[in-house]
Amino acid sequence: MSNDHSNVPVISVDEEYSGYRRKYGHEDPQSVNWCRHRKHFFILSSAGKPIYTRYGDESRISGYTGVIQAIVSFFVDAEDSIRCINAGNHKFVFLLKGPLYLVAVSRTNESETQLRDQLNYLYNQILSVLTSTQLTRIFEQRINYDLRLLLGGTEPFLDNLATSMSDEPGFMLGSIQCVRMNKELRDKIGSILQIVKSKDLLYAMLIANNKLITLLRPKRHSLHSADLHLIFNMVNGSSTFRSAESWTPICLPKFNNKGFLHAYVCYITGNVCLLLISPDKDKFFELSDAKSIIVEELTSCNALQAIEEVSQSEGYSIADVGAAGLRHFIYKSRKHVQYTSPTFMAPYNDPHEKQKLFKLYRYTHDRMHSRIRPLKVHYYVSPTETILGWITSTFELYAAFGPLISKSALTNSSHTLLKWIKKEEENLFILNSQVF
Amino acid sequence: MDTTNSQGIVTVPPSLSYFCVYNPSFGDTDDSQSDQLLYYTSKKTVPMDVKIRQVGLAQGLVNFTRVFSPSKPCENVHTQKNRLAFYEPEPDYWIHISIELGHVKKVIKDKEGKPKTTIDYLDSNLHDSGVKRMLELGYEMYRIFNGPFEYTVRTDGIKALKNKLEEFFANWVFEWDFEKTELTKTVDGILYMPLSDSAESQITSFVNQIQSDYEFISDMFVIWQNKLVYRGNGAIPVNNVRGIWRHLVSYIAERDEHDREIENKRKNKEAEKVSTFMGFTRNISGSNLLSYFSTTPKVSPSTSPTNSTSHNPSTAPLETNGLLSPSTQVFIPGPSNFLLGPTNLHGPDGDIHPVKVYLSKNSNSSNIRTVDHRHDVDESDIEEYYLVAYKQNALTLVFFIPLNSLEGSAKVQEMVFYRSFHNYLTSQSEEIIKILNENHEKSKKLGRTDIDKEYRYLFFNKMTLAVKSSLYPFSSNGSLTSSSRGLTITSEMAHALCELHEDLEKYPQLTEIYTRSSTNFWIVGKRSEGRVLYIVVPKKEASLAEVEDDVRRITAIYFSGDNIY
Structure with missing residues (x-):
């Protein structure tokens, strides 16, 4: 996936709250442009105090968050809870999480479920900084507390997450993407990471451009894709990590929402980032030493150079698949909770066209994952594409073809694609995540 | 979960929950807020301050929603337990409904083995499109018989x-009935009877x-029967x-x-009592709309003593409905051929209560009133x-007489007119009844193939509102029709x-959608220039391409040739 977030100002984690200049930060609910953004996110306290807004300035939306609070309370008083409002092309989706209310206001075609999933990601992002224990305690002590005082510096990460959720299908799919790489190379990297195994080390991973290269974990703990997205977002949301070794506390809510883990983060090449996660907050130097060993080993067998080369390449193109008529696809392996997708070639290398394609995928994804009436096949024809959604017990496929393709040609082409994926499986996915 | 106690479901x-009509401009101070309420009804009695x-x-x-969506504010709200819906048919007039969602109560055992009740609310079984259509329909019918709110x-x-x-x-x-989800009600079309060319020209003349x-x-x-044959000029x-x-x-x-009742009575050799038995409640209220959905006849409670001898439950007397205003109820000994018009052709002129309707003018492009450029109700x-409506056998004729026609407005108040009109229509209709009957028999034979049993379809034309459906093959009296033996x-x-x-x-840009459910039936939607065809194909093993072949077959059998479709 693209790492192109040049529109998001890059700042370091420890920079002051006031130092971050948000795009559209000068707008407020009275300005004409503010309400025209395609997707707003608001986070407020149950007392109606603004905590986060994707556009504009938190201090200037308190009138609006007050109204949200009043509406939510009306239903709470009636022992009910508001979930969604539909108004023309706009959807207002609510997620009530104890002392926090999260609201999405969107005129994308994302469904209620998809938007609520995104609110959950934002909520997790807040937990990753505070833990749920701390969050609950703060509001128990002072219901009127201004949480912005504690969240100073996390806006860039929330902003970055908000953008990524529109650009990357991994959030919708609840899965992550791996770097396509020769299996032997991946195995070799894994066995090198094994060397630094210690009781201080919970997880070790290498990532490049929001894609996973490899992950080592304890036998009894896998790593939930939602937690991985938080880790990716952390690495991606700040440039500090690129310049020096860092040591930062992080709560991974799916692992344990009550406590912090500690992450050692260091770029070992231009693109490749090493993460070592420890339960112990005092192990920076031990993990820094571990890094040196890893780098040394990787260099001595020429793997470091190989990883950097692979991570610089663009991925694979649809032409590599050789499926006639197929323009683009997303394939998710349900067992491995990973997805793969070719690079965006014309016309989808244009951001506008790419968003249009996502819109079609999102519609299919939502229909197929209906809670009460899920589908196995969802096929439709739009003026520009024919979309096939296909779910079995092992995979989810979202494929885009031209608008004129026949149904039999489309079926044949899909089978060609599945054969190709089977053949390439061990390079596309991490099939057996190594354990310490 | 096997902890579910099947008996506890x-x-x-x-x-x-409640339904209301309000206009915020009628009470814009805190003290006069109750003036905004024009109509309110609810399942439970609620005090004014709650309303x-x-x-x-x-x-x-x-x-709140207007900030982001100024032209289309809040249409519906989904909550855990309820659904709210909003409809503004005229500027500042709001029709608003709250529906408690259907739910399933289960008694399950918690971790310690104690029984506890869980309630699962079925939000996705109440479709916004259906609720919206219901509100629109309510206003549409209200307006036909009462005129716009603002006009009144x-x-x-x-x-x-x-x-x-x-x-x-x-x-x-x-x-x-919020529970019944029928596409036939959401798309809400008109049943037409297709005519042969010759029948069509005879109807026209x-x-x-x-x-x-x-x-x-x-x-x-x-x-003809319940199908529209000719829909005006x-x-x-x-x-x-x-x-x-x-x-x-x-x-x-x-x-x-x-x-049918009269016929039954006659068979029971009680014919002599029948003429005084039956009465009709006539009212131009929403309850007539009802009888479209449930065919229970409205029977006057104040009729004959023979009621007690009746064993047919549908003839049981209904409670007097105190909400109907007396002026709109007419009790008649035996109905004339006029469905709308005088029920007794030999009564005094004062018995005639002509039915007035308020229709919109036909604008060329869009027939459905839009609420865009709305400032005032345009009386023009x-x-x-x-x-006036006249029925003979399966034929019903409906006549529109403009209020601004002096002659027409006078005639509809005179019994003598109805008597001569009745004689005229009785003699004129004979031939046309024969033609329509033949046409009906012919079209019944057409398309009666085994394909009826394998598939179900619904066709809808947005321009004419024509609908043709085999989804629910029950005739209006509840009996199964011949095609109902299938799916x-x-x-x-x-x-x-x-x-x-x-x-x-x-x-609106999608031209076709194929879905295969997790229980392995296919549903296809196909659209072309305002015409939509929905087909259910219950074939487990069929591939996408095979289902397409089926769709082609059905289209060829049912929808080639008739210009209505």
Whole structure:
């Protein structure tokens, strides 16, 4: 996936709250442009105090968050809870999480479920900084507390997450993407990471451009894709990590929402980032030493150079698949909770066209994952594409073809694609995540 | 979870919580807020301050959403337990409903083995499109018989509007079945009977003859059984055609039921009592709309003592409905051929209560009133007519007489006119009944193939509102028709069809959608220039391409040749 977030100002984690200049930060609910953004996110306290807004300035939306609070309370008083409002092309989706209310206001075609999933990601992002224990305690002590005082510096990460959720299908799919790489190379990297195994080390991973290269974990703990997205977002949301070794506390809510883990983060090449996660907050130097060993080993067998080369390449193109008529696809392996997708070639290398394609995928994804009436096949024809959604017990496929393709040609082409994926499986996915 | 106690499962269908009509501009101070309420009804009795709070919340939601969506504010709200829906048919007039969601109560055992009740609310089994259509339909029918809200306020005052709303909505609101999800109701079309070319030209000359003999009749409908055969000369907008057709169909069903009763009585050799037995309750309220959905006849409670001898439950006397205003009820000893018009042709002129309708003018492009450039109700957009309907056998004729025709307005008040008109129509209709009967028999034979058993379909034409469907092959009296021996539409299929319909509405550029459910039936939606075809193909093993072949086959059999479709 693209790492192109040049529109998001890059700042370091420890920079002051006031130092971050948000795009559209000068707008407020009275300005004409503010309400025209395609997707707003608001986070407020149950007392109606603004905590986060994707556009504009938190201090200037308190009138609006007050109204949200009043509406939510009306239903709470009636022992009910508001979930969604539909108004023309706009959807207002609510997620009530104890002392926090999260609201999405969107005129994308994302469904209620998809938007609520995104609110959950934002909520997790807040937990990753505070833990749920701390969050609950703060509001128990002072219901009127201004949480912005504690969240100073996390806006860039929330902003970055908000953008990524529109650009990357991994959030919708609840899965992550791996770097396509020769299996032997991946195995070799894994066995090198094994060397630094210690009781201080919970997880070790290498990532490049929001894609996973490899992950080592304890036998009894896998790593939930939602937690991985938080880790990716952390690495991606700040440039500090690129310049020096860092040591930062992080709560991974799916692992344990009550406590912090500690992450050692260091770029070992231009693109490749090493993460070592420890339960112990005092192990920076031990993990820094571990890094040196890893780098040394990787260099001595020429793997470091190989990883950097692979991570610089663009991925694979649809032409590599050789499926006639197929323009683009997303394939998710349900067992491995990973997805793969070719690079965006014309016309989808244009951001506008790419968003249009996502819109079609999102519609299919939502229909197929209906809670009460899920589908196995969802096929439709739009003026520009024919979309096939296909779910079995092992995979989810979202494929885009031209608008004129026949149904039999489309079926044949899909089978060609599945054969190709089977053949390439061990390079596309991490099939057996190594354990310490 | 195997902890579920199957005996502890209770399913509760969705039900109305409250329904109201309000106008925020009628009470804009805190003290006068209650003046905003024009009509309110609810399942439980609620005090005024609760009503005011509910209306206050409704306005709050509208204002809140207006910030982002100024032209289309709050249409519906989904909560854990309820659904709210909003409809603004005229500027500042809001129709607002709250429905408690259907739910399933289960008693399960918790971790310590103690029983506890969980309630699962079925949000996705109540479709927004269906609720929306219901509100639109309510207004559409109200408006036909009462005129626009603002028109009444301006001519007769707010009190008059409140009375009209009460009279129309009181019965109707509680009878709506939120549980039944039928695409046939959401797409809400008109049943047409296709005509052969010769039948069509004969109908046209028949209509022309009547209109030249009675020049004050400006337009006519012809209905055969419950199907529309001729829908006028185009002056009446198609949604009004649908409203009037539906209204008439409810009367026709009532009359047919009545006729069957008489027939039964005769067979029971009680014919001598029959003439005084039956009576009809006539009222232009929402309850007539009801009888379109349930065919229970309205029987006067004050009729003969022979009621007690009846063993047919459908003839049991109904409770007097105190909400109906007396002026709209007519009790008659034996109905004449006029479904709308005098029931006793030998009564005094004062017994005639001509039915007045308020229709819209047909604008060329869009027939459905949009709420875009709305500031005021444009009175020049309202066409007032007297409505007269005549029924003989399966034929029903509907006549539109403009209020501004001096001659027509006078005639509809005179019994002598109805007597001569009755004789005229009786002699004129014979030939046309024969033609339509033949046409009907012919079209019945067409398309009766085995394909009926394998598939179910619904066709809808947005321009003519023509609908043709085999989804629910039950005739109006509840008996199975011949094609019903095949596939039955399950509730899952019904919901899936509604979702497909909503998708096609939401994405107007899509031309076809194929879905295969997790229980392995296919549903196909295909669209071309305002025509939509929905097909259920219950084939587990079929591939995409095979299902397409089936769709082609069905299209070829049913939808080639008839220009209605």
